[in-house]
Amino acid sequence: AAIGARLPVTDARGNMVVDIGGGTSEIAVISLGGIVSARSLRVAGDEMNEDIIRYCRDEFNLLIGEKSAEDIKIAIGSAYPLKEQLKCSVRGRDLVSGLPKETIVNDEQIREAISRSIRIIVNNIKTVIEETPPELLSDIMQRGIILAGGGGLIRGLDKLVANQTEMPVRMMEDPLTAVVRGVGIVLEDLESLKDVLVEDQREKSFK
Ligand SMILES: Nc1ncnc2c1ncn2[C@@H]1O[C@H](COP(=O)(O)OP(=O)(O)OP(=O)(O)O)[C@@H](O)[C@H]1O
Ligand SMILES: [Mg+2]
Known part of the structure; x- marks a missing residue:
């Protein structure tokens, strides 16, 4: 993703990328082209659907499918309180009667639903920041x-990440296709990049 975003990944300055996909979040x-x-x-978009x-x-008592959960997440999902309330309807099977049922959910309920996954991602962002040498931190700031x-x-x-880390946060433009452009090279394939990590970081990062 970093290469997709055309970051100068081979220069000596630090860049921090948080790529939240379907199955994995990579931070x-x-x-210098290597992972510091x-x-x-394994907590990313799919897990948020499961949360919902x-x-x-x-x-x-409403059983909904994964596609419905994803639709709700995209329609009204949020990590930080919104200025205006968002609502949407959810359809599924009533687990008591076994019959179809429809109800309305709002952004606050969905924020609560996905809060655990969001917290895990944010806590790991903080951990990675804690492990980053100060001179690189100043670049990231x-x-x-x-x-x-x-x-x-x-x-x-x-907004939440900026708040929790006290760092500015930018959205990569066009995040869905940018990841495609950068496929495989830096972040999609962290496992194969183990070699660029020094021994003790490897231990911590890939448990
Ligand atoms: N507007 C949106 N709001 C919230 N989530 C979204 C939005 N659009 C897509 N997603 C979620 O993003 C995830 C897919 O992201 P992406 O295409 O970056 O993943 P991926 O690269 O295919 O997965 P991975 O990196 O795990 O292999 C899905 O969970 C999808 O529900
Ligand atoms: Mg991806």
Whole structure:
């Protein structure tokens, strides 16, 4: 994703990219073409869909499909309180009667539903920042953390991350296709880049 965003990844300054995809979130600080500090998590967009499915089951006795959960997430999902309330309808099966049921959910409920996943991502961003040498941090403070991937489009995630890290946050333009442009090279394939990591960082990053 960093290459997709045309960041100068081979220069000596630090860049931080947070790529939230479907299956994985990859958080990395890159300098001189190598990974200085990174985390790869299995908490990303798909897990947020699962969160929404669980929430509807627990709160409304409503069984919904994964596609419905994703539609709700994209329509009204947020990581930070919104200025105006958003609502949408959810359709599924009533777990008590077994019959179809429709209910209305709002942004606050969905924010609550996905809050655990969001918290895990934000905490790992903080950890990666903590592991970053101060001179690279000052570059990142200037350039901003770059949010990429479809999951990075959740409303207000940029604001929440900026708030929690005290760093500026930029959305990569066109995050969905930018990731495609940068495929495989830096972030999509953290595992194969183990070699660029020094021993003790490797231990921490790939447990
Ligand atoms: N507007 C949006 N708001 C919130 N989430 C979105 C939005 N658009 C797409 N997504 C989510 O982004 C995720 C897909 O992102 P992306 O295309 O970057 O993943 P990927 O690169 O295919 O997955 P991975 O990197 O895990 O292999 C899906 O979970 C999708 O629901
Ligand atoms: Mg991806």
